[in-house]
Each structure stands twice: as C-alpha cells, then as structure tokens.
Amino acid sequence: MSQSEAFPTERLPRVRLAFLPTPIEALPNLSRHLGGPDIFVKRDDQTGLATGGNKARKLEFLLAEALEMGADCVVTAGSTQSNHARQTAAAARKLGLEPHLVLYGPGGGPPDRVDGNLLIGALLGAPTHWTEEHAPYTGTIKQVEAELKAAGRRPYVVPYGGSNAAGLMGFVEAMREVAGQMAESGPFDVHVFATSSGGTQAGMILGAHLARLPDSARVLGISVDERAGTLGARVANLANDGARLLGLDWRVGDDAAEINDDYLGSGYAVIGELEREAIRLAARLEGLLIDPVYTGRAFGGMIDLIRRGELRRGERVLFWHTGGTAALFAFGEELVTAD
Numbered sequence: 001m002s003q004s005e006a007f008p009t010e011r012l013p014r015v016r017l018a019f020l021p022t023p024i025e026a027l028p029n030l031s032r033h034l035g036g037p038d039i040f041v042k043r044d045d046q047t048g049l050a051t052g053g054n055k056a057r058k059l060e061f062l063l064a065e066a067l068e069m070g071a072d073c074v075v076t077a078g079s080t081q082s083n084h085a086r087q088t089a090a091a092a093r094k095l096g097l098e099p100h101l102v103l104y105g106p107g108g109g110p111p112d113r114v115d116g117n118l119l120i121g122a123l124l125g126a127p128t129h130w131t132e133e134h135a136p137y138t139g140t141i142k143q144v145e146a147e148l149k150a151a152g153r154r155p156y157v158v159p160y161g162g163s164n165a166a167g168l169m170g171f172v173e174a175m176r177e178v179a180g181q182m183a184e185s186g187p188f189d190v191h192v193f194a195t196s197s198g199g200t201q202a203g204m205i206l207g208a209h210l211a212r213l214p215d216s217a218r219v220l221g222i223s224v225d226e227r228a229g230t231l232g233a234r235v236a237n238l239a240n241d242g243a244r245l246l247g248l249d250w251r252v253g254d255d256a257a258e259i260n261d262d263y264l265g266s267g268y269a270v271i272g273e274l275e276r277e278a279i280r281l282a283a284r285l286e287g288l289l290i291d292p293v294y295t296g297r298a299f300g301g302m303i304d305l306i307r308r309g310e311l312r313r314g315e316r317v318l319f320w321h322t323g324g325t326a327a328l329f330a331f332g333e334e335l336v337t338a339d
C-alpha cells in the first residue's frame with residue numbers, strides 16, 4: 001500500500017471517542033528485573049471513556065453505526081464488573097444515547113456492593129438488566145431489545161465485548177497506529193495482550209496484515225477464560241468477517257491466532273498468585289497499574305514466559321494494556337494481603 005492509497009477502514013463510518021494515539025512507554029526496571037527481553041507497554045488504558053480501555057477503539061466504529069441507523073439507545077452486556085459495559089455506557093452518554101446494560105448477577109440480581117465499574121455505571125445512570133445467563137448473554141440482550149422496541153424506542157445492540165466485524169476495526173486501526181509509532185519506538189517482535197471475546201486479537205491479526213507488519217511479528221493473545229481451540233476458531237472467524245466487511249479477498253484458517261491458555265488458573269475473575277504478583281511488580285517497579293481480571297493475568301503470563309526463556313533477551317515485547325483499572329477498586333480485599 002503506497003502512502004497516498006487510502007487505508008481500507010477509512011471507508012467506514014467512525015465517530016471519534018478515544019484519545020489516540022495512545023503512548024508507548026518503556027518498562028526498563030521490569031526488563032532489568034527479569035533479565036529478558038526489552039518490555040514496552042501500549043497505554044490503551046488511557047483511551048478515555050470513564051477510565052479507559054480497549055473497548056473505546058471498537059466503540060468508535062460500533063456507535064457510528066448506531067448514529068447512522070438513527071438509534072436512540074444502546075444495549076450491551078457483560079459480567080458484573082464489565083469494563084466493556086462501562087465504556088459503552090460512557091460513550092453512549094457522550095453521544096446522547098441511553099445505555100442499557102445487561103449484567104451478570106449471581107441469582108439474577110445485583111451484588112451487595114456498588115463499586116468499581118458498577119459504581120461508574122450507576123453514576124452514568126445506565127439502566128441495568130440483571131441476568132443469570134452466561135456470556136455472550138444473547139437471550140437477555142434479545143429480550144431487552146424487544147422490550148425497548150415495544151416501548152417505541154430504537155435500540156442498537158453492541159454484542160458482548162463489542163466483538164463483531166465493525167467493532168474489531170478499532171484494532172485494525174490500532175495496528176496501523178502502532179506501525180506509525182515504530183518509526184520512533186523501533187519495531188516489536190511480539191505483541192502480548194489479554195484475549196477474551198476475540199475482537200481485539202482478530203482486529204490485530206487483520207491490522208498487522210493491512211499495515212504490513214513483518215510476518216515474523218507475533219500477535220500473542222493470553223486467554224483469560226477460554227481454551228485456545230474454541231477461542232482461536234472464533235478469532236479466525238471474526239478476522240474473516242472483518243476482511244469481508246472491508247471487501248478484501250484475504251482469509252485465514254482456524255489456526256491463525258496464536259493463543260496461550262496456560263494461565264486460566266481457577267477461572268474468569270478468580271485472582272491467583274499469578275495476577276497478584278504481576279500487579280505488585282508493575283506497581284512497584286514501574287508505577288503502573290494493571291487490572292486483576294484481564295491485564296493482570298496477561299502480564300503474569302508474559303512474566304512467566306520470560307522466566308521460562310520463551311520470550312528472550314534481545315527481543316522487543318509490546319504489552320498492550322487493554323484497561324480494566326476501575327475493576328481494581330472492586331477487588332481490594334483480594335489484592336492487598338499481608339505483604
């Protein structure tokens with residue numbers, strides 16, 4: 001692609017919501033402490049929308065569709081402490097749309113304490129529909145959508161995690177962004193990040209292709225809640241959906257996504273010593289806050305891969321900080337032990 005040629009995402013509707021480009025920061029103290037590769041962090045926790053995170057990039061494309069369709073409200077879903085739901089609610093409010101949140105609550109009701117992302121959702125005045133259904137919450141989303149329509153509203157549904165062809169365009173763009181930043185920061189051999197609903201990784205894979213990153217540059221997702229096989233197939237499907245949306249012939253097979261599922265621990269949002277140590281090291285060596293559910297697990301995975309020599313001295317690793325900081329405040333007791 002020549003400089004004058006338009007990047008394919010430029011044909012799509014997009015509304016500016018995120019603070020971009022996000023900075024790239026070196027982590028020299030952590031790199032020295034581990035004695036492995038040079039580690040850098042891409043600060044997507046600083047994208048804005050009521051404390052930041054990766055969903056801001058997706059929402060630029062998703063909510064542009066909502067505006068084009070003349071929607072007056074938005075429905076999305078997530079776990080109790082969903083970063084995605086919180087960012088969607090903030091973006092919707094900014095655009096004058098009413099955010100309806102479908103959230104998982106044990107027993108189908110709200111938890112006892114309103115803190116972290118839940119507190120922010122309450123401040124944003126997002127009507128919340130509690131459910132016992134598990135991700136991707138399709139049944140409850142459909143039900144809330146139907147209720148809103150019956151009341152004469154025009155809802156736009158953002159799928160779980162914002163992961164569909166439009167949403168993942170945010171990360172196609174992100175790879176173009178990082179390719180541009182490499183002129184100053186130097187190239188990266190490995191991109192490491194937390195992967196869950198798959199849109200981030202799918203966008204990065206398609207984006208790496210379109211931004212012409214070298215084939216040798218790894219896009220390594222650390223799974224937070226699913227086995228690599230299932231998630232990998234979904235990521236590949238999403239990447240192909242994205243290519244179709246852009247009218248490209250490019251397709252990938254089911255095994256195109258590099259996913260490590262060694263760090264699932266005791267399950268989604270269950271904090272273990274891996275996450276606790278990662279959060280402590282990032283804070284104490286670099287003054288950097290990472291979250292207990294996503295980035296803490298991925299950062300812990302990255303540290304383990306370095307200690308095992310699977311990520312090595314001489315390599316340059318870019319850790320994508322995908323956000324989640326607000327969730328820290330909902331896990332206080334589990335994080336601050338007698339240390």
Ligand SMILES: *Cc1c(COP(=O)(O)O)cnc(C)c1O
Pocket residue numbers: 053054083084161163194195196197198199200201291294295322323324
């Ligand atoms: C949603 C989320 C992810 C995962 O992104 P997916 O596109 O769902 O794979 C990672 N980190 C944080 C903090 C998130 O909120």
